[in-house]
Amino acid sequence: MSHPTKIRILRIIARLNIGGPAIQAVTLTSKLSEGFETRLVCGHVGPGEGDMSYLALSEGIEPEILPSLGREISPLDDFRTYRGLQKLIRDFQPDIIHTHTAKAGGLGRIAGISLKALAGLQKRARLIHTFHGHVFDGYFGPRKAFLFVQVERFLAKLTDRIVVISPLQFEDICHKYRIAAPQKVRIIPLGFNLTSFCDCRSFRNEARKKCARCESEDTFVVGIVGRLTGIKNHRMFLDAARVLKERDNGFSFKFLVVGDGELRQQLVDYARKLEISEIVEFAGWHKDMRNVYAAMDAVALTSINEGTPVSLIEAMAAGIPVVASAVGGVPDLVGEVREEVSGCRMAERGILVRSGEPLSLADAILFLLKSRSRSAKMTDRAREYVLRRYSMERLLGDMKQLYVEVLQD
Secondary structure, three states, rough: OOOOOEOOOOOOOOEEEEEEHHHHHHHHHHHHHOOOOEEEEEOOOOOEEEOOOHHHHHHHOOOOOOOOOOOOHHHHHHEEEEEEEEHHHHOOOOOOOEEOOHHHHHHHHHHHHHHHHHHHHOOEHHHHEEEEEOOOOOOOOOHHHHHHHHHHHHHHOOOOEEEEOHHHHHHHHHHHHHOOOOHEEEEEOOOOOOHOOOOOOHHHHHHHHOOOOOOOOOOOEEEOOOOOOOOOOOHHHHHHHHHHHOOOOOOOOEEEEEEEEHHHHHHHHHHHHOOOOHHHEEEEEEOHHHHHHOOOOEEOOHHHHHOOOOOHHHHHHHOOEEEOOOOOOOHHOOEEEEEEEEOOOOOOEEEEOOOOHHHHHHHHHHHHHOOOOHHHHHHHHHHHHHHHHOOOHHHHHHHHHHHHHHHHH
């Protein structure tokens, strides 16, 4: 198959909201330049979501905006998006259409296949879809989840390669939900420029005052970073805060909630109901995440379902100990479990707790506070691991290899 000087990639993502998918889409568009020409397509960020469009602009990228491309299902808007994508494909003539996130993945792949069938394009664009997570568990009821599984199985038949971001996600996609055959799926972990996080502890004091409104050096600041939505299960975080407050064990805590979303007011009200408002800070979104992690003594994750959480990767690079619910790609990230203490699983690079168990989360936080030397060893292993495993250079190399592979089929 002959190609122009540069391989053309049409990269489609539903929206550039704060999180791993947006960072990866922007990174691949801006950094994978030698031998490639990439056009980035997205919709608008929804109300209450943190907007990462600034990241694209800082890299000199002007995304092609399709206003109808949104997160929610809307027959009229989805049809408009489908037609808009067809036009972009016809005009750009990509060699590869690479989609990210569920909505963009569905519409982008269908638009690519249908345009070849209906318009008789001279060449067929190869189709690649990345699962940054999945919506098969925790998002919807059983019937709707079953429908999404069937849709993704159908789409997988039309797709040349499927990318997953962790070994456990590979098991989900290939075996648990049987979305695609293993030979069609590639594991390509996320990749970031993490070196900027390595020195953030050097300005810890000012960061604590600015982000956590915390003046005392003795206060243990526990943070959580993410969209304030049901799947992130922030109530478990707040319940653990109440447990630690009620124990009155002589320690001082501050709980920092970084992010925004549709559940913000409900969570503020819930904190008030639990009588913990004075130790909880709802900080909203921050562009400079180095300040955020510098303010924290520990980072928690309480999600019901996850891909590979960026907040934990960044926290590890910053040298902050992590405790997380054992869901999705989290166990891959924190490594092999070495022992269990009070319902907490002590892994190589972090602590795992059961999803929905605030008592275990509280115990894990208390362990990190009391066992500083042990948690420091855990943190050192975590930093070394993420700097090696989740580097931007590795991501670019893996993706370039995949693109060449799929065009040679």
